[in-house]
Amino acid sequence: MSILVNKDTKVIVQGFTGKEGTFHASQCIEYGTKIVGGVTPGKGGQEHLGQPVFNTVKEAVETTGATVSMIFVPPAFVADAVMEAADAGIELAVIITEGAPVKDMMYAKAYATKKGMNTIGPNCPGIITAQECKIGIMPGFIFKKGSIGLISKSGTLTYEASNQVVKEGLGISTAVGIGGDPIIGLSYKQLLPMFEADPDTEAIVMIGEIGGDLEIQAAEFIKEHISKPVVAFIAGQTAPKGKRMGHAGAIVSGSSGTAAEKMAALEAAGVKVVVSPAEIGLAVKEALDA
């Protein structure tokens, strides 16, 4: 078991034949992901990486039965691609593209929600169920199979955390990079109950950062609904106010969205919050042993 994706998940790629799409789709195939086709308007009927190319997502879904789409189209076309996926009946769109305008995501997410499609990202590494299915750009080998669920706003910090977990002799069930943009798809609050319900997940690591209040929402949710141990790290404890720290959403506006307030809220909800990013793995081990 795992959450959202597994070895049987059929995936198409939007922006399949582009440079990024090609490189990462082939890495996913190598990992074992069932990439069953892709979409590049105007290249329908061709074959790419041994899979069929379609002009529209609708056609791709009808022909392949895919339920997940991995999106690599350029930022200006992301909203269109997400809405096309939602319209075609895709169940989960994983949006890797960085730099999509906020307004576009506002419309795209509202439409996806209306159509019952989940989204992950944008500007994220994607989702991986260890040794089964990788939909994204993360280095697969870091994610050894195990019982720890991982939710993170940051890409490299996801790898860092997974690496630490593995070094403690544990492993990952599913890891989800949710992205650090102001508007994102699935967040802690939606993913936590999935991990809670997953029999193969024993503990959850959540990695947050400054900006917005998703971590605070998560804390409130954990208090009421999560019984499995949760370990958290919040990046940006030393970030200055009013400065955007790399991610579009990583900014302390006024006095809200600070690491301190998020850490306090999580701690109050019974989460083991680590101050040092080097102690994530150890904290997970201790939480499981406790």
Place this chain on the structure above:
Amino acid sequence: MNIHEYQAKEIFRQYGVPVPNGQVAFSPDEAVEAARNLGGELWVVKAQIHAGGRGLGGGVKLARSLDEVRDLADEILGMTLVTHQTGPEGKVVHKVYIEEGADIAKEYYLGMLLDRAAEMPVMMASTEGGMEIEKVAEESPEKIVKVNIDPSVGFQGFHGRQLAFGLGLAKEEIGPFIKFAKALYDVYMDKDAEMIEINPLIKTGDGKFLALDAKMGFDDNALGRHPDILQMRDLNEEEPTEVEAKEHGLSYIKLDGNVGCMVNGAGLAMATMDIIKHEGGKPANFLDVGGGANPETVAKGFEIILKDPSVKAIFVNIFGGIVRCDRVANGILEATKITDVNVPVIVRLDGTNANEAAEILKKAGIKNIIAAQDLADGARKAVEAAK
């Protein structure tokens, strides 16, 4: 990206958001010329910098004659204005905005930004015009009226009425206020604004609403479709090193410590700053070299970090995923040839081919390159080296 008040007001005019008449000036002569064109007997000379609190800092002054306009423009142009938003070093004023004096009966606050939790814009109004809205929110949140506006239906009358009645406006003021707010919503959506703030929004003696100040910021990701806005960019207002970094695909923010950081990925870069503090040091910067971390970006990263004379050591923290550590290690060696790195460099490479990378660095035998085992070890060594 942020713009100046006079530029925001230009945009407001295009959308029918009422603003006083005004003209920008780059010299005292131009200021007098602007005042003469505007006519009247009362003018406001306003420093144009990208920071709030200009009035308190002495950057906004009233003039009652053309001579006074000249004197004030002369005084303000070239001054270093320090406000609560500029930091102690302040900002040099390169232009002034000459505006006709307004007859202020009452001051309000009106602002708009993205409500991240609601995933739609929120418009906020307050009777506490002229005050810092953050302060109002803290001290008397009941004085702020907020409405979320679902973009799929757009700005409706009821949005405007909720704000107007919330402000306690008189019956005859409601219509003009709603018209004002609707126009502001259009500006926000059309221009991909990230934030608009009108503080104060004034009601004049004859019952009209006017944006007396205007602050606008835009979604950087959307600037591609707004060449008119992009033209308004003022590089004088940006940190030169940050601009240079951005031109090379790096994301850099200067801080006030002495341990330089070079990291791949924004989250890990923030975490690296945090662990340096945790180990008893102070980070000198945030620097995300991106996923690539090739020799050129690493070399540029060193160059940018070393522009800050307080840097006593550099912590290179790279988690190699798709990018292999051995390549990064070679990049670091290459970079030390391009840029003269004269402080200890603590290198922590983990992930793909980390062992090969360690070998490469060891073989090179450069004495100021110190290898670290892991994140904590690297941070400790960097903090120690900077002492």
